[in-house]
Amino acid sequence: MDRVARRASEQGETARANRSWWDAAAGSYLAEHGDFLGDADFVWGPEGLTETDAGLLGDVRGQRVLEVGAGAAQCSRWLAGQGASPVALDLSGEMLRHGRELGAAAGVAVPLVQADVARLPFAAGSFDAVCSAYGGLPFVADSLAAHREVARVVRRGGRWVFSVTHPLRWALPDDPGPEGLVVRHSYFDRTPYVEQDESGSATYVEHHRTLGDRVRELTAAGFRLVDLVEPEWPDDNDRTWGARSPLRGRLVPGTAIFVCVKG
Numbered sequence: 001m002d003r004v005a006r007r008a009s010e011q012g013e014t015a016r017a018n019r020s021w022w023d024a025a026a027g028s029y030l031a032e033h034g035d036f037l038g039d040a041d042f043v044w045g046p047e048g049l050t051e052t053d054a055g056l057l058g059d060v061r062g063q064r065v066l067e068v069g070a071g072a073a074q075c076s077r078w079l080a081g082q083g084a085s086p087v088a089l090d091l092s093g094e095m096l097r098h099g100r101e102l103g104a105a106a107g108v109a110v111p112l113v114q115a116d117v118a119r120l121p122f123a124a125g126s127f128d129a130v131c132s133a134y135g136g137l138p139f140v141a142d143s144l145a146a147h148r149e150v151a152r153v154v155r156r157g158g159r160w161v162f163s164v165t166h167p168l169r170w171a172l173p174d175d176p177g178p179e180g181l182v183v184r185h186s187y188f189d190r191t192p193y194v195e196q197d198e199s200g201s202a203t204y205v206e207h208h209r210t211l212g213d214r215v216r217e218l219t220a221a222g223f224r225l226v227d228l229v230e231p232e233w234p235d236d237n238d239r240t241w242g243a244r245s246p247l248r249g250r251l252v253p254g255t256a257i258f259v260c261v262k263g
């Protein structure tokens with residue numbers, strides 16, 4: 001049995017696998033990336049673009065903001081510091097437990113909710129904006145349904161801003177070095193990336209959508225795309241994060257940030 005495969009994985013299997021994976025990985029993930037992310041900062045991705053510099057959510061003061069796939073809720077604490085009323089939602093109880101501890105240490109407590117982005121436990125129009133830095137969207141089988149859930153809970157005119165791995169990266173091997181610069185896979189192959197145990201049960205799943213897929217899904221869910229940000233790799237960032245590195249970052253985009261408004 002191959003431990004890494006490209007095969008189908010429906011939402012139930014995907015959510016079960018990713019909840020367990022993020023529960024188990026929460027401590028090591030935060031030990032490796034926590035300093036870079038900051039305890040109360042809003043970082044959109046491995047390039048290090050911050051919301052302080054990008055301003056993609058606009059003025060959040062006084063706004064009710066839902067962060068989905070919040071992990072340890074660093075972005076939500078930043079939002080609270082800007083005068084917003086954030087709610088941090090994540091699938092992983094362990095990530096949220098770390099979020100509670102970090103919040104207590106930083107003296108910034110934000111509401112934490114354990115749920116799946118595909119089934120948001122909020123009433124229609126509960127939020128002025130919804131955001132996500134690499135949370136949720138790469139990990140759902142039915143991303144159109146997730147966008148529709150976000151569209152349901154955000155008010156008309158509210159923003160939905162989220163970052164994901166740039167779709168182009170799905171054509172390249174998971175290698176931060178020169179080997180990672182050779183196209184080895186079809187960009188157009190939407191088959192999920194699945195890590196699995198010896199019996200074939202998924203232990204981690206990511207789902208791919210092309211840029212066109214994302215735009216069509218957002219439009220179908222009732223959003224208008226107002227910007228697509230592809231952060232460039234800054235000269236002063238010498239970190240390697242998985243397959244992301246200064247070498248690759250200077251040549252091809254690693255992150256795509258979709259800035260949308262509910263019509």
Ligand SMILES: C[S@@+](CC[C@H](N)C(=O)[O-])C[C@H]1O[C@@H](n2cnc3c(N)ncnc32)[C@H](O)[C@@H]1O
Nearest residue numbers: 022069070071091092116117133134135136139
């Ligand atoms: C890469 S982390 C991003 C979190 C944070 N922004 C950061 O940079 O550390 C991905 C997060 O998405 C969460 N996640 C995965 N699938 C999810 C789902 N279906 N619904 C909500 N959150 C999910 C994981 O538990 C994890 O905390």
